[in-house]
Amino acid sequence: MNDHGLSATAKVILGLLGSRPRSGYEIKAAVDRSTRYFWAASYGQIYPELRRLAEAGLIEGTDAPTGGRRRTVYELTNAGRHALGEWHREPPERFDYRDEAMLKLFFATAVEPAGAAGIARQRAEMAAETAEELRAVEAESPGSDQPGYAVLRFGIDFNEFVADWFERQALAFEEGVPLRKLPRPEAAEIEGER
């Protein structure tokens, strides 16, 4: 395995410090403003990870108090910039997808067949709302084609895809698929996958 030893949180920290020095608080704020939808991070991970990265020599912290409030600003060391470049060049991509609506749909036949359409429609509405929010964000941002903008565009396109897919699925359920006559879920478990 190509183990560079970077945790998920470490990756987003190094990436953000790649453009400029930041405090832990600023990192969290930047994540919430930008990568949140596809790469989240919490204080509970950020602060311990900053300490670990500093100990490993990938970043360096400088005291930069604001009046009487203590504050540490971190920046990349040369080793850190190198590690960031290494990671960026590596091929294998982590990818996680977890969707509760899908799980409910999967169990619908055994639990409450009549509920399937409602579940699908609810999920469609949620996705449509998220797409709407992101479109509003896009409208007030300096539209361009750089990668930083592309990820916002993906959020919109993806949520529209999901909304459309579940809406069509809801219609299919409503238009009389004879659920009672179909095999129960265990028969539908995906076969193969040696």
Place this chain on the structure above:
Amino acid sequence: MNDHGLSATAKVILGLLGSRPRSGYEIKAAVDRSTRYFWAASYGQIYPELRRLAEAGLIEGTDAPTGGRRRTVYELTNAGRHALGEWHREPPERFDYRDEAMLKLFFATAVEPAGAAGIARQRAEMAAETAEELRAVEAESPGSDQPGYAVLRFGIDFNEFVADWFERQALAFEEGVPLRKLPRPEAAEIEGER
């Protein structure tokens, strides 16, 4: 918060026991064969969770050894079937999405602008392969329209969408977006989101 107190693992366990009694091992096998792509579970959660659910009275375990090997088969109690129904009727849906390729894309301008197209293309190929695998699974399964099959269909459609999106993005990067002239990532952080 509508807290029914069910962990992610508890949901898939109750759902699977909804169709028939199973051992911990069988639950894990069923997950790997079916819900894995949108709702995973590991032994490290399944066995402790089975104990917790039994203690809470939602499931009941029966010793069912095979020869000299001990084995416990669990089934839903009435309370468990009720809890499953409750959960299934609840509206708020958990949804997580984490994509490392997207993170790399987001940092591409600051780290290695020339790599953006390659990252996008690699992700497109990965998604295309996954879609291919799922299509193979579909081909040998008893195609129908019940919810259990719908989730397999989603896997295919979703991965095709992703492959298409990243492929188009790769082309856009290649066809001369002047990356060096565009604002650096921090300027591209998504604004708004009070």
Place this chain on the structure above:
DNA sequence: CGCGCATATATCGCGCTGATATATATGGCC
């Protein structure tokens, strides 16, 4: 002056993953 909000750091419990360990059972092969 007091209030609310932003800045800043820290901590805790719990859930979850992935790997590893330990057995026994089964079936095929020579």
Place this chain on the structure above:
DNA sequence: GGCCATATATATCAGCGCGATATATGCGCG
């Protein structure tokens, strides 16, 4: 009969991640 691979079955552990909470101070506003 002996051997090996694979399947069945359960358990455990370190480390990462998440959400919530606690505790300050700084700053602007009325």
